[in-house]
Amino acid sequence: NSFFCHCLFYRDIYYFSYIITSTHEDDEACAAALKDGRIFLFHHLSPLLQLWTRNYSSLGSDGSLLKESVLIGCSEQNQAQFCLDVGKNAALEENFKGNFIDLRKAFFLLDGPEAPLVSQALLRWHQTSRFCSATGQPTQRNQAGSQRVCSSSSTIYYPKMSTVAVVLVSDGKRCLLGRQSSFPRGLYSVLAGFCDMGETLEEALCREVAEEVGLEIQSISYSSSQHWPFPHSSFMLGCHASVSPAHTQVKLEDARWFTVEEITHALQVKTPPRRGDPPSLWLPPKPALANRLIREWVERQDRT
Numbered sequence: 001n002s003f004f005c006h007c008l009f010y011r012d013i014y015y016f017s018y019i020i021t022s023t024h025e026d027d028e029a030c031a032a033a034l035k036d037g038r039i040f041l042f043h044h045l046s047p048l049l050q051l052w053t054r055n056y057s058s059l060g061s062d063g064s065l066l067k068e069s070v071l072i073g074c075s076e077q078n079q080a081q082f083c084l085d086v087g088k089n090a091a092l093e094e095n096f097k098g099n100f101i102d103l104r105k106a107f108f109l110l111d112g113p114e115a116p117l118v119s120q121a122l123l124r125w126h127q128t129s130r131f132c133s134a135t136g137q138p139t140q141r142n143q144a145g146s147q148r149v150c151s152s153s154s155t156i157y158y159p160k161m162s163t164v165a166v167v168l169v170s171d172g173k174r175c176l177l178g179r180q181s182s183f184p185r186g187l188y189s190v191l192a193g194f195c196d197m198g199e200t201l202e203e204a205l206c207r208e209v210a211e212e213v214g215l216e217i218q219s220i221s222y223s224s225s226q227h228w229p230f231p232h233s234s235f236m237l238g239c240h241a242s243v244s245p246a247h248t249q250v251k252l253e254d255a256r257w258f259t260v261e262e263i264t265h266a267l268q269v270k271t272p273p274r275r276g277d278p279p280s281l282w283l284p285p286k287p288a289l290a291n292r293l294i295r296e297w298v299e300r301q302d303r304t
């Protein structure tokens, strides 16, 4: 029975990835998918707070703005998902006024589909890739928005992303979290850094941890990955690693070791500390890969 379920599962994945691939490449198929799809609305890259379902009248009588939407992928309910920035349209701007929120703030309210995260990165890529960097001529997008082609040289451009190595470092009993000056009060997160060209994930992790806290890591194990819209468009690869308990002295003022009790307590905190509150630890929200790595670490501590 479970073998049968697996077969069904893989067949569905194959089938839907086939649909999405063909929809990416086929302008007509994409236009058809748009008719029954769901659209995430943005305004100058800020998401609308609720998921927007089809209502042609709000998007202009001819639906021409719809053509500017970008295909994100397929929902778990097998429905095509698109995103659209209405920022250029003054009438629409008026329609939806006040309902859009900065993505960094919206992020702390999200507790489900990650589509808005990918959407912002895709929309931003289109807004900043309108000209060919070799010829200076305009680029044209396909219907799905999965590529742009230079009208003069036919060079094809695909959405770009930077690889980021993310790691939760543990000394066996405590975990190491750091903060940047731009973080909100009390927020500590896992260590991270952009991979340099030619570096493996492992090399990037070792270099970043050495640069940021002066420690040598070992036993790197991969956990999971996540697309991330900040600062532009990143692909985060999350890992766990350990340091020898004899060498845990960190050089960074803003990095600290935390016990499992401190982390467990902080995971219960739902709202950020306010001005005047006693200093307390605040962790990245649930949709962040950092949060997943921290929870995994706590579960491992509970098992040992």
Ligand SMILES: NC(=O)C1=CN([C@@H]2O[C@H](COP(=O)(O)OP(=O)(O)OC[C@H]3O[C@@H](n4cnc5c(N)ncnc54)[C@H](O)[C@@H]3O)[C@@H](O)[C@H]2O)C=CC1
Binding pocket: 162, 164, 166, 189, 190, 191, 192, 193, 194, 208, 226, 228, 230, 231, 234, 236, 284, 288, 289, 290, 291
């Ligand atoms: N989703 C999650 O849970 C997590 C996300 N992050 C994200 O990872 C990103 C990178 O982490 P940081 O510690 O800031 O990286 P980092 O430690 O490499 O420092 C950032 C600096 O690296 C340089 N840099 C090198 N290559 C770059 C590139 N391709 N794009 C932009 N800057 C580049 C810039 O000077 C930049 O200021 C951040 O945007 C952060 O928000 C970090 C941890 C967890």
Ligand SMILES: [Mg+2]
Binding pocket: 191, 192, 193, 212
């Ligand atoms: Mg860093």
